[in-house]
Each structure stands twice: as structure tokens, then as C-alpha cells.
Amino acid sequence: MSLTTHSGSSTSPRSADSESLGAAFARRRSQHPLIFFVARRLVALVFLCLGVTFMAFVLTHLVPADVAAANLGVHQGSNPVAVRLYNERYGLDKPLPVQYEVYLAHLLHGDLGVSEQSGRPVGDDLAAAIPATAELAITSMILALPIGITLGVVAALRRNRLTDQVLRVLSLAGMSTPQFWLALVALYFFFYLLGWVPGSGRLDAAYPAPPHVTGLFTIDSLLAGQLDIFANAVHHLVLPAAVLAAFNIGLFTRFTRSAVLEVLKNDYVRTARAKGLPEWIIIPRHVLRAAGPPVLTIVGLAFGNVMTGTVLVENIFSWPGIGQYSYASATTLDLPSIVGVMLFFAIVYIVLNLSVDILHGVIDPRLQVT
Amino acid sequence: MSAAGRLVGLGVRGFRRTPVAWQNPLAVVGIAVAGAWLLVALFAPVIAPHDPLAPTAALYQAPSWAHPFGTDDVGRDVLSRVLWGARVSIPLALLLVGLAYTIGCTLGGLAGYLGGWVDELIMRGADLFFAVPQILLAMAVVGALGPGLFHAVLAVVVVSWPGPARVVRGLVRTTMQSDFVAVARLVGAPTSRALTVEVLPNVAGPVTVLAALDMGNAILLLSALSFLGLGARPPDAEWGSMVSTGAQHFESWWMGMFPGLAIVSVVLAFNLIGDSLRDTFDPTTTVTPLGK
Numbered sequence: 001m002s003l004t005t006h007s008g009s010s011t012s013p014r015s016a017d018s019e020s021l022g023a024a025f026a027r028r029r030s031q032h033p034l035i036f037f038v039a040r041r042l043v044a045l046v047f048l049c050l051g052v053t054f055m056a057f058v059l060t061h062l063v064p065a066d067v068a069a070a071n072l073g074v075h076q077g078s079n080p081v082a083v084r085l086y087n088e089r090y091g092l093d094k095p096l097p098v099q100y101e102v103y104l105a106h107l108l109h110g111d112l113g114v115s116e117q118s119g120r121p122v123g124d125d126l127a128a129a130i131p132a133t134a135e136l137a138i139t140s141m142i143l144a145l146p147i148g149i150t151l152g153v154v155a156a157l158r159r160n161r162l163t164d165q166v167l168r169v170l171s172l173a174g175m176s177t178p179q180f181w182l183a184l185v186a187l188y189f190f191f192y193l194l195g196w197v198p199g200s201g202r203l204d205a206a207y208p209a210p211p212h213v214t215g216l217f218t219i220d221s222l223l224a225g226q227l228d229i230f231a232n233a234v235h236h237l238v239l240p241a242a243v244l245a246a247f248n249i250g251l252f253t254r255f256t257r258s259a260v261l262e263v264l265k266n267d268y269v270r271t272a273r274a275k276g277l278p279e280w281i282i283i284p285r286h287v288l289r290a291a292g293p294p295v296l297t298i299v300g301l302a303f304g305n306v307m308t309g310t311v312l313v314e315n316i317f318s319w320p321g322i323g324q325y326s327y328a329s330a331t332t333l334d335l336p337s338i339v340g341v342m343l344f345f346a347i348v349y350i351v352l353n354l355s356v357d358i359l360h361g362v363i364d365p366r367l368q369v370t
Numbered sequence: 371m372s373a374a375g376r377l378v379g380l381g382v383r384g385f386r387r388t389p390v391a392w393q394n395p396l397a398v399v400g401i402a403v404a405g406a407w408l409l410v411a412l413f414a415p416v417i418a419p420h421d422p423l424a425p426t427a428a429l430y431q432a433p434s435w436a437h438p439f440g441t442d443d444v445g446r447d448v449l450s451r452v453l454w455g456a457r458v459s460i461p462l463a464l465l466l467v468g469l470a471y472t473i474g475c476t477l478g479g480l481a482g483y484l485g486g487w488v489d490e491l492i493m494r495g496a497d498l499f500f501a502v503p504q505i506l507l508a509m510a511v512v513g514a515l516g517p518g519l520f521h522a523v524l525a526v527v528v529v530s531w532p533g534p535a536r537v538v539r540g541l542v543r544t545t546m547q548s549d550f551v552a553v554a555r556l557v558g559a560p561t562s563r564a565l566t567v568e569v570l571p572n573v574a575g576p577v578t579v580l581a582a583l584d585m586g587n588a589i590l591l592l593s594a595l596s597f598l599g600l601g602a603r604p605p606d607a608e609w610g611s612m613v614s615t616g617a618q619h620f621e622s623w624w625m626g627m628f629p630g631l632a633i634v635s636v637v638l639a640f641n642l643i644g645d646s647l648r649d650t651f652d653p654t655t656t657v658t659p660l661g662k
Contacts, residue, residue, distance in 0.1 A: 047494075048497065048498065048501055051494070051495075051497075051498045052498060052501060052502060055498055055502075056510065059507070059510050059511055059514055165395075165396060168396060168645070169396065169638075169642075172638055172641045172642060172645060173634065173638055175586075175641060176586055176590075176634055176637035176638035176641050177633075177634050177637075178590055178593055178594060178597070178610070178613070178630060178633050178634070178637075179594075180594060180597045180610075180613065180614075181597075181613050181626070181630035181633065181634075184613065184616070184617050184626055184630075185627070185630065187620075188620060188623055192620050254645075304503055307503045307506075308503040308504060308505045308506070311503070311505050311506060311509070311598075312505070312594055312597070312598070315598070316617070326506050326509065327509065327598065330506070330509035330510050330512070330513040331509070331513055331599075331600070332513075333513050333514065338510050338513075341506065342502050342506065342507075342510075345501065345502050345503055345506065346498075346501040346502055349500070349501045349502075350501065
């Protein structure tokens with residue numbers, strides 16, 4: 001964690017007249033810790049993105065795969081002229097460092113390259129897929145957070161009793177169930193047997209997509225006042241989001257339980273109980289307020305789990321999002337798309353963790369940015 | 371004291387040293403289930419009633435006494451295939467957790483011990499792996515190497531080392547700065563002795579917990595890759611790939627249900643073990659034994 005409790009401040013005891021550049025920098029930093037903190041993390045973001053592109057390049061060139069043959073098909077792949085033209089067009093005839101340089105130069109101009117599977121710019125593909133995944137991921141977090149935290153508090157208060165042990169098994173089961181299997185079991189019961197939910201996609205074929213504002217169908221349909229489309233979108237959203245939430249419900253339950261147990265050990269909780277405050281006041285006012293920040297720190301991790309889950313769940317529910325797109329990219333060795341998807345995930349990861357850290361500092365003022 | 375008495379004494383002491391893991395009934399359940407699966411993996415050829423790869427009955431038979439888990443789309447016995455599947459998932463998970471932890475602990479240990487630019491290089495490298503979802507990286511690796519069970523194992527190793535590396539680095543650093551290591555050095559213990567006697571025992575506990583939890587994750591990730599058609603392929607008796615085949619035959623629910631339950635049970639067993647080990651080893655959560 002890059003936030004620590006009051007650690008040594010970076011200013012050094014020097015007289016003002018002999019202040020060096022470094023000391024001036026340090027003084028500035030101590031005056032505006034948050035700005036410097038955010039700036040440093042943003043610089044780290046740039047380096048991380050650079051690293052991710054490099055890693056993706058190395059990965060996809062581990063084995064000299066014949067990209068041209070893979071994308072041109074059997075007929076054109078055996079035509080030397082077609083292969084040469086293809087390689088020249090995508091710079092594949094150049095040595096790898098040159099290819100990397102060309103890619104980075106394009107990236108600086110916001111150009112992620114052209115996807116080899118769709119023939120469209122990767123940026124356009126991502127822009128089309130991200131809202132679908134975002135809607136799914138956000139919905140699943142909205143489901144997982146309150147349920148997981150409630151169960152975690154209950155488990156902590158009933159520590160080592162039967163309720164706690166049952167919740168321990170259930171939460172660990174949520175984290176032990178393969179998401180692809182859970183998705184199929186859910187589809188089997190709620191779609192195949194009961195017919196309660198539609199099987200796949202974001203909307204029934206009868207409904208047109210709502211006018212594009214955010215790309216999230218639920219929000220866009222509400223903005224346009226199309227309640228029937230909103231209902232249909234929610235109907236499609238519930239099952240995949242619930243499947244995605246299962247793992248995180250388990251994670252939040254386990255984590256909240258240990259965070260609450262930590263807080264319950266404190267003297268002020270004992271004092272509150274000793275002076276006769278009822279549990280329904282102690283839990284929200286004394287316990288949850290202190291246990292909140294540690295639980296918040298795993299929201300970033302939980303979001304990563306959702307992103308991993310989307311690869312499997314989107315493929316099963318035919319959900320046109322990043323998960324399906326990245327599966328198609330990886331299996332066709334579509335380098336520009338793979339790098340684009342990885343960049344997207346890296347940026348989400350950093351921004352999310354940065355927001356969590358900042359929020360952490362806002363909620364718990366004892367924490368100071370270093 | 372006789373040799374036998376000493377052995378018993380040692381046994382009792384060893385028993386007392388891990389009280390919570392044994393007094394926690396769920397940990398015992400976890401150990402029992404994981405042990406049972408280990409036995410199944412060892413003795414599958416003996417206990418499986420039928421050949422896992424050859425058709426033995428009519429197609430799509432619902433579960434019955436003759437075939438408790440039914441038969442699949444080629445008439446193979448699903449129970450036999452599930453039992454044989456243990457021979458794929460469990461040894462491979464052991465292998466890849468072993469490999470990932472060897473790499474991760476070595477790199478993390480070096481980073482923590484040497485510090486400086488080595489530390490910086492290794493840990494920034496590890497950061498890259500944390501920023502991208504594991505399955506996405508694993509898919510890219512398998513995509514580059516070509517589908518296959520062996521490549522899937524390699525891919526999971528490639529994406530799994532940063533976790534232990536980060537933990538080991540942190541542990542080595544904090545232990546090296548602790549007073550007891552300083553005292554050991556002060557009284558003249560050479561570096562090698564300080565590392566093996568003082569540092570290693572403090573690192574080993576948490577790493578064991580993580581490894582138990584990662585056994586479950588490794589099985590999940592490997593079966594997910596097989597489900598996507600990137601690891602084991604049909605007709606191999608592998609749980610993920612069996613679920614994938616089952617997904618195409620919804621009316622024969624038993625084809626995908628039982629291999630999935632096999633994954634859940636073995637992963638849950640490892641997670642139960644890891645969870646109670648964590649209670650035992652983690653000094654920040656004080657656990658009162660015997661449910662007090």
C-alpha cells in the first residue's frame with residue numbers, strides 16, 4: 001500500500017537560504033502531498049503501460065507464429081505476393097524492435113492499430129465493447145458489495161459458532177466454484193428449466209439499442225424514457241452479473257469478517273458495550289466505520305476478479321464485451337487487439353487502485369500520503 | 371528416554387504445534403477431501419469401473435446404478451472420466467504450483483535480500499503481471515505457444531509467480547530488519563546461518579498457506595483454459611474440457627454437472643486447508659482454539 005500512517009515526512013531540516021533544489025521539491029511535496037501522490041502514480045501509469053505493451057510484444061513473439069498465414073486463410077496464405085503485401089502493410093517484415101518502435105509511435109498519437117480479426121481500428125472495437133463489460137461489472141459489484149459485507153459482519157459477530165462455520169463454507173465455496181461452470185448451471189436452471197431469464201445477449205432481438213449516451217443500456221434507456229427497454233436490459237443483466245458476483249461475495253465476506261474481528265478487539269468497542277449501547281448502534285457507528293477502509297482496499301482486487309470472470313462468462317452468455325473480444329484476440333494471435341485489451345485492463349487497474357487510495361485517505365484522515 | 375518414547379514425544383509436540391488446524395473441524399474436512407482426491411488420482415485405474423476413453427454403453431444415459439454419473443455423447447462412463455480427471459488436474463496443479471513457487475520465491479527472496487536495482491527490476495516486473503487479469507495473460511501465452519495441456523501449464527506458471535514473489539520479498543525484508551536477525555549477526559552468525567536459521571522459518575509458514583490457497587486457484591485457472599479449448603482437448607478426461615462438452619448438451623445435464631462438482635470439491639478442500647492455516651499462521655488475527 002502506498003499510504004502509510006504518519007511516517008517520516010520528506011522535508012529535511014535545512015536552513016531556507018541554503019535550500020537545494022531537492023529540498024525545495026521536498027518542501028513543495030509536503031505542502032501538496034495529494035497532488036504529488038497522484039502525479040507520481042500517473043507517471044507510474046505511463047511506465048506500466050509501456051511495460052504492458054512490451055510484455056504483450058514479447059509474449060506474442062515467443063514463438064515465430066505465421067501471423068499472415070493465420071489471418072489470410074489457407075488459399076491466400078499460400079500466395080507469396082499476398083503474404084508479402086500483408087507483412088509490409090503491418091510492418092511484419094521488419095525486425096521486432098522496429099515493429100515495437102512503430103507501434104509506440106502510433107500509440108502516442110492515440111492509434112492502437114487495426115485489429116486483424118475485425119479489420120476495424122482497435123480503439124473502435126474497444127469503445128464498442130467497453131460499455132457492455134462496464135455495465136456487467138458494475139452491476140455485479142453492486143450485488144456483491146452489500147451482500148458480502150453484511151455476511152462478513154454476521155460471521156464476525158457469530159464468530160466460531162455454527163453461523164460462522166456455515167458462512168465460512170459458503171463464502172469459500174463461492175471462491176472455489178469455477179465461474180464457467182456456475183454460469184452453465186445458472187443457465188440450466190433459470191433459462192433451460194424455468195425459463196425465467198433470457199439466455200444470451202444484452203437485449204431481446206425485438207428491442208433496438210437505446211440512443212447511445214453512455215453505452216450502458218440501462219442508463220441510456222432510462223435517459224430516453226424507454227422503460228420497456230430498461231426492463232429488458234435488466235432482465236438480461238441479472239443472471240450473468242449474479243454469476244460474476246459469486247466469487248466476490250465470498251471474498252468480501254472473508255475480508256469483512258477479519259476486518260470486523262480486528263475492530264471488535266478494540267477498547268472503544270468494549271467501552272461502548274460497557275456503557276450499554278445496543279449492538280445496532282455499536283455496529284454501524286463504531287465497528288463499520290473503522291472496518292470500512294480495510295475492506296475498501298480490496299475493491300480493486302475484486303474488480304480484477306470480475307474482469308477475469310468476464311472472459312468466461314461473456315463467452316457463455318454471448319455478451320458482446322471485452323471478455324469475448326479478448327478471447328477472440330488471444331486465440332487468433334491478433335497482436336494489436338491483445339495489446340489494446342491489456343492496456344485497457346492496466347489503466348483500469350491503476351485508476352481504480354489510485355481512486356481507492358485517495359478515498360481511503362478521505363475516509364480515514366489518520367492516513368497520510370507519503 | 372527410549373528412541374520410541376522420543377518419537378512419541380516429538381509426535382505430541384509436533385501435534386501441539388499446529389493445534390488450530392486440527393481443532394478446526396472444517397480444516398479436517400478439507401484435509402480429508404483433498405486426501406481422498408489424492409488417493410483417487412493415484413488409484414483411478416483400479417477404482418474406475420470403466421475405461422474413461424472407450425464407449426461402454428448407450429449414449430446420453432441418465433445417472434443409474436450401472437452408471438452413477440450417466441454416460442456422455444459417445445457412450446463413455448462419466449464417473450470413470452471424472453475419476454481419471456483427478457490424474458490430470460491434481461498432479462498438474464502440484465507441478466505448476468511447485469514451479470511457480472520455486473520461481474517466485476527465488477526472485478522474491480533475491481529482491482528482498484539484495485534490495486536496490488535488483489529489487490526494483492523484479493518487483494516492477496511483477497507489477498506488470500498484477501495489472502493484467504491472469505486469465506488474459508495466460509490466454510495470450512497459450513495463444514502464442516499453441517493450444518495444449520502442457521502449454522496451458524506453462525502459461526499458468528508464467529502468470530502465477532508474481533504472487534509468491536511479492537509476499538516472499540516483503541517477508542524477507544521485514545525479517546532481515548528485525549531485532550533477532552540483528553542480534554544473530556551481532557554475535558557472529560554468518561549470513562548463510564542468519565538466512566537459514568532466522569529468516570527461512572519466518573518465511574516458510576506464510577508461503578505454505580499461500581501455496582495451499584494457490585493449489586485451488588491453479589486448478590481453477592487450468593480448468594478454465596481447458597474449458598476455453600486452450601488446454602486439454604476432448605477426448606482427454608479433463609474436468610474443464612468435460613464441462614465444455616457438457617455445455618453443448620444441456621438436456622444431458624449430468625455430462626457437465628459432475629466434472630464441475632469435482633472441481634468445486636477439490637478446490638474448496640484446498641481453500642478450507644489454506645483458510646485455517648492462515649488463521650494459525652497469521653499473527654494479526656488471534657485465534658482462540660476450541661471455538662471459544
